[in-house]
């Protein structure tokens with residue numbers, strides 16, 4: 165089980181950012197207080213508006229950046245105790261990932277398999293399976309530059325899990341995808357859940373969270389305001405209505 169306790173993360177604001185956000189504050193609190201847990205065999209959805217702190221939370225979880233405060237524990241042990249070992253357990257798909265134009269899917273898959281120390285035979289078998297599943301096989305030798313956005317997204321997804329991790333962290337996994345690719349990705353996430361993987365996705369799309377998540381964390385202005393089963397979070401209402409109820413509640417508190 166992955167436990168996230170009291171995360172806080174601040175960033176220094178650039179002059180440009182201060183101008184955009186119309187503030188003189190030098191520090192941006194991206195994550196103020198986030199706690200939740202994620203379990204094997206479930207899809208946990210992190211729901212929040214733009215700028216709520218979802219990506220920052222996932223980057224901390226994926227050990228790309230360090231929290232200022234708080235802890236991430238895997239099966240009771242703080243991940244900072246053995247980061248290299250922890251990283252073998254996780255696959256991270258970030259919406260910020262840019263694939264270099266001149267590489268091919270074949271090259272990228274082999275490169276990342278070697279990086280994760282996956283044996284050649286095992287990597288070849290996994291590549292065949294994943295490329296077939298996502299329809300990448302026909303494009304295996306085509307350069308990224310000549311691919312559609314959907315195909316690039318599928319390649320990014322596949323290379324993030326070359327090492328068959330048991331914790332899968334996907335930031336906005338269906339963003340920018342056409343309906344067919346979205347369906348393939350959603351079905352794949354459900355398949356991974358059946359295999360007992362622990363899946364954490366972030367999204368601002370209510371219908372996606374309602375469709376596939378078992379449990380939900382709602383982040384509002386950097387704070388996790390709930391972490392419970394989808395049914396309990398919804399409390400008999402559409403998720404969107406429930407979200408705005410919690411949102412208005414937080415806004416009210418901020419005005420006090």
Ligand SMILES: Nc1ncnc2c1ncn2[C@@H]1O[C@H](COP(=O)(O)OP(=O)(O)OP(=O)(O)O)[C@@H](O)[C@H]1O
Pocket residue numbers: 175176177178181192193194195212213214215216217218219220221368
């Ligand atoms: N490196 C950084 N430097 C300064 N501010 C940052 C940095 N990263 C994030 N922020 C700010 O922190 C806040 C939370 O950002 P984050 O990307 O975590 O939100 P998000 O919920 O993922 O939103 P979105 O859906 O728009 O990506 C935003 O206001 C963002 O501008």
